[in-house]
Amino acid sequence: MKIKIGIVGYGNLGRGVECAVRQNSDMELYGVFSRRNPDSVETLTGVKVYSLDDILDHKGKIDVLIICGGSATDLPVQTPALAEHFNVIDSFDTHAKISQHFDNVDKMAKLGNNIALISVGWDPGMFSINRLYAQAILPEGKDYTFWGKGVSQGHSDAIRRIEGVLDARQYTIPVADAVDRVRKGENPQLSVRDKHIRECFVVAKEGADLSRIENEIKTMPNYFADYDTIVHFISMEEMQRDHSGIPHGGVVIRSGKTGLNGENNHIIEYSLKLDSNPEFTSSVLVAYARAAVRMNKDGIRGCKTVFDVAPAYLSLQSAEDLRAHIL
Amino acid sequence: MKIKIGIVGYGNLGRGVECAVRQNSDMELYGVFSRRNPDSVETLTGVKVYSLDDILDHKGKIDVLIICGGSATDLPVQTPALAEHFNVIDSFDTHAKISQHFDNVDKMAKLGNNIALISVGWDPGMFSINRLYAQAILPEGKDYTFWGKGVSQGHSDAIRRIEGVLDARQYTIPVADAVDRVRKGENPQLSVRDKHIRECFVVAKEGADLSRIENEIKTMPNYFADYDTIVHFISMEEMQRDHSGIPHGGVVIRSGKTGLNGENNHIIEYSLKLDSNPEFTSSVLVAYARAAVRMNKDGIRGCKTVFDVAPAYLSLQSAEDLRAHIL
Numbered sequence: 001m002k003i004k005i006g007i008v009g010y011g012n013l014g015r016g017v018e019c020a021v022r023q024n025s026d027m028e029l030y031g032v033f034s035r036r037n038p039d040s041v042e043t044l045t046g047v048k049v050y051s052l053d054d055i056l057d058h059k060g061k062i063d064v065l066i067i068c069g070g071s072a073t074d075l076p077v078q079t080p081a082l083a084e085h086f087n088v089i090d091s092f093d094t095h096a097k098i099s100q101h102f103d104n105v106d107k108m109a110k111l112g113n114n115i116a117l118i119s120v121g122w123d124p125g126m127f128s129i130n131r132l133y134a135q136a137i138l139p140e141g142k143d144y145t146f147w148g149k150g151v152s153q154g155h156s157d158a159i160r161r162i163e164g165v166l167d168a169r170q171y172t173i174p175v176a177d178a179v180d181r182v183r184k185g186e187n188p189q190l191s192v193r194d195k196h197i198r199e200c201f202v203v204a205k206e207g208a209d210l211s212r213i214e215n216e217i218k219t220m221p222n223y224f225a226d227y228d229t230i231v232h233f234i235s236m237e238e239m240q241r242d243h244s245g246i247p248h249g250g251v252v253i254r255s256g257k258t259g260l261n262g263e264n265n266h267i268i269e270y271s272l273k274l275d276s277n278p279e280f281t282s283s284v285l286v287a288y289a290r291a292a293v294r295m296n297k298d299g300i301r302g303c304k305t306v307f308d309v310a311p312a313y314l315s316l317q318s319a320e321d322l323r324a325h326i327l
Numbered sequence: 328m329k330i331k332i333g334i335v336g337y338g339n340l341g342r343g344v345e346c347a348v349r350q351n352s353d354m355e356l357y358g359v360f361s362r363r364n365p366d367s368v369e370t371l372t373g374v375k376v377y378s379l380d381d382i383l384d385h386k387g388k389i390d391v392l393i394i395c396g397g398s399a400t401d402l403p404v405q406t407p408a409l410a411e412h413f414n415v416i417d418s419f420d421t422h423a424k425i426s427q428h429f430d431n432v433d434k435m436a437k438l439g440n441n442i443a444l445i446s447v448g449w450d451p452g453m454f455s456i457n458r459l460y461a462q463a464i465l466p467e468g469k470d471y472t473f474w475g476k477g478v479s480q481g482h483s484d485a486i487r488r489i490e491g492v493l494d495a496r497q498y499t500i501p502v503a504d505a506v507d508r509v510r511k512g513e514n515p516q517l518s519v520r521d522k523h524i525r526e527c528f529v530v531a532k533e534g535a536d537l538s539r540i541e542n543e544i545k546t547m548p549n550y551f552a553d554y555d556t557i558v559h560f561i562s563m564e565e566m567q568r569d570h571s572g573i574p575h576g577g578v579v580i581r582s583g584k585t586g587l588n589g590e591n592n593h594i595i596e597y598s599l600k601l602d603s604n605p606e607f608t609s610s611v612l613v614a615y616a617r618a619a620v621r622m623n624k625d626g627i628r629g630c631k632t633v634f635d636v637a638p639a640y641l642s643l644q645s646a647e648d649l650r651a652h653i654l
Contacts, residue, residue, distance in 0.1 A: 019587050023466045044587050099651050119654055126460070128654045129638050130597075133453070135653070136614040136641035137607075139350045183600075258610055260346050260371050264602035266610075270457075271598075273510075275591035280464075283585055283593075287463040307642075307649050311456050312634040314463035322634050324426050326462070327446055327455045 002028040003293050005286070006062040006086070008052065008078060010034050010041055012246070013068035013091065016282025018044055024286060026316055030062050059085050063293045066090075066285050076101060083109040083116040083303070087296050089289050091121040091281055098124065106303035115296040116303045120288045121281040122272055123147070127252050129306050130270040134254035138266060141256020142187045146174035146195060150248025150277060158223045159200055162216050164208030167236065169243040173197045174250070185255040185265045191226075198229045201243055203236045248277035287314045329355040330620050331388065332613070333413070335379065335405060336395035337361050337368055339573070340418065343609025344393050345371055351613060353643055357389050386412050390620045393417075393612050403428060410436040410443040410630075414623050416616050418448040418608055425451065433630035442623040443630045447615045448608040449599055450474070454579050456633050457597040461581035465593060468583020469514045473501035473522060477575025477604060485550045486527055489543050491535030494563065496570040500524045501577070512582040512592045518553075525556045528570055530563045575604035614641045 005021055007014045010032050021029050022045070031048040034041050038049040050058070064087040069075050071094045079090045083105050092101050098119055109116040119125065123145070131143055152172050159168035178195050181188045188194075200217055204210055214231045217224055234242075251271040258264050274280040288306065291313035295304070312319060317326070332348055334341045337359050348354050349372070358375040361368050365376040377385070391414040396402050398421045406417045410432050419428050425446055436443040446452065450472070458470055479499050486495035505522050508515045515521075527544055531537055541558045544551055561569075578598040585591050601607040615633065618640035622631070639646055644653070 016585070019585060023585075095654070098654055099647070102650055124654045126464075126595075129460075131653050132638045132642055132649065133456075136617075136638075136643070137453075137610050139643075258343070258346060258350075258603065258606040264606050266602060266607050267598075267600040268453075269596075269598045269600075271594075271596045273594040273596075275593060276585060279585040279591050280593050283464050290463075305650060305654055307639040307646070307654065308637050310635050310637045311459045311463075315459055315634075316463070316466075319634070320426065322459065323429055323632060326458050327422070327425055327451045327632055327634070 002026055003290060004028060004030040004061065004063045005289060006030045006055075006058070006065040007032045007068060008055075008065050008082065009068040009074065010036075010043070010049070011068060012278035013282055013285075015044055016276070016279040017066050017068060017286060018047060019279065020283045020286040023283075024290070024316065026290070027286070030058070033065075055082070056085060062086060064089060064289045066289055068282075068285075076104070079116065079118065080104040080108040083114055084112040085114070086112075087114045087116070087292050089117040089120055089285055089292050091125070091285060092119045093121060093124055095124065102303050102305070110302045113301055115292050115300055117288050117292045117305065117309070118303060119305055121284050122274075123250065125281075125284055125306055126272070127250070127270070130252045130268075131254070132307060134252070134256075134268040134270075138254055138256025138258070138268065140258075140262065141254050141266075143252060143254035144182045144190070144195075145250065145252050146179055147250040148172035148174050148196065148248065150250070150274070151246050152198075155198065155200075155223055158220060159202060159217055162213055164205050164213055165202055166205055167203040167239050169201045169239065171199045171201075173199055179251065179253075182253045182255065183267060183269070185267055187255055193227055196227060198224055198227045200229065200231045201234050201239060202231060203239050204233055245275065246277045247275055248280075249273040290314060290316070329353055330617060331355060331357040331390045332616060333357045333382075333385070333389040333392040334359045334395060335382075335392050335409065336401065337363075337370070337376070338395060339605035340395035340609055340612075342371055343603070343606040344395060344613060345374060346606065347610045347613040350610075351617070351643065353617065354613070357385070360392075382409070383412060389413060391416060391616045393616055395609075395612075403431070406443065406445065407431045407435040410441055411439040412441070413439075414441045414443070414619050416444040416447055416612055416619050418452070418612060419446045420448060420451055422451065429630050429632070437629045440628055442619050442627055444615050444619045444632065444636070445630060446632055448611050449601075450577065452608075452611055452633055453599070454577070454597070457579045457595075458581070459634060461579070461583075461595040461597075465581055465583025465585070465595065467585075467589060468581050468593075470579060470581035471509045471517070471522075472577065472579050473506055474577040475499035475501050475523065475575065477577070477601070478573050482525065482527075482550055485547060486529060486544055489540055491532050491540055492529055493532055494530040494566050496528045496566065498526045498528075500526055506578065506580075509580045509582065510594060510596070512594055514582055520554055523554060525551055525554045527556065527558045528561050528566060529558060530566050531560055572602065573604045574602055575607075576600045617641060617643070
């Protein structure tokens, strides 16, 4: 019996899940649930589209729902509501609100005897696990997370809201010298500005005041004011030709000491270089969807995170094969 | 109540555990168990030494034993025998015999209602987990493990057995070009020789035939014949001055494709750079010792591996704190 996956929300992430499921021989796609009129949604692989309004009609027929909405407004509502009726998994990534989201989802998942895995992806997600492992192994140390080079959707959107801007793409870039110092075990104190550069590609309306736009970007609080920011004005043609991808990545590094007097240093590093941020996140979600179904079969209920998932739950291979071939 | 740790075997690994326990505020060292006469063993921190023969007298007083013997002859006997009476953890690293060791240990641990975590360290151990995670996330891909630069104890010992050799140190070194090709996502086919170089530092007896020794090293089956091997003859003084450390490390890289037609590539990389191989392994053992005690309290019995341990079990922090600060 294959694991039946339902996709809720059909944007970049939903399409990524649709593709990722095909790479896993123990899974099949049940369907896509959309807020849009199902007849208006064309899927990549021809999988059936249903109205999200009717999703309770499918209760009992789906092993796990992968909820692919946004963290700002979709997931805080959808994940708890759906967790009452289905096993669910989401990629909720507003770090400051994870505890609150956890509590809301936990209550509803327990009510329905379901499992809900939240904040699955790469950060939060794989980066979080690596922070945990490295801190547990090297208690006397310091860790650093660098993001990029990659597109930040939030920062790109912030630029697009400036008067006179037609389109924008913002790349977050780790400062190479800072990464090198961390890799050498120097444990430097790094300010926000020391760690990342923000590089912006902007298409302006004809006749717009470019120096005003550049100044508004560079002085924007929270988003850019604390960083060294580079602004390039380009044509719409260049934007479409050179900046249509959604690459991302980053690195988690922990440097720590061992020995009777801390005489030995160790560096643990985990890094990702991703051509497509949403497709990689989708692939993480699909692996954890397998884990969610298995954990629920083992009697595990309520809200869980990647911290609660033993690695073996993620793999298609049996425990014996894992021990014989991967350990 | 602190977790009470017992150390079985007092070599480099045992001393590493002794130091690592001091970095974890929820643990304390109960004592060291040695096959040697306890009066002849001086510990780094003054912790008490007992005879291994009397270890059953301490049953019920120790939360977990960290067994620090060798994989060739110690662990296959000690881990099953002790698992009947204590929670235990070892770093059994003979990959080909893990399945057999698992079965032996599992039977005895279940007999005693204990948990036994085997093959804990970095390879097997952290590298294994990273192979599993990366394979589960990117099913269509290929992964590579490179070791080094670091000292291989087994290869150093093999050289020492050659007639005319007083001392030897062998460094395993990944071939930089091969690592680069993997990092670029080329998914190359790599032979044993393509992946690692073996560099040997040898102290020969006065008057020994150096070219015979060099030839015997380079043609030694399994150990050196399949590799590009470099041999340096040095003085005992140089050996002691320049080669007394036990550094090691390495990297696990998986490169895989996603998208409807595999159009996007992703690289997942986990790397370690260790000043002291035994001290790092000890630090991993100590973190998993915490997990073993907690899992046993949760009713988990029998033999387990790192694949079965949910990351949260390793951390001193509460589930709430982990979600709030690390996720």
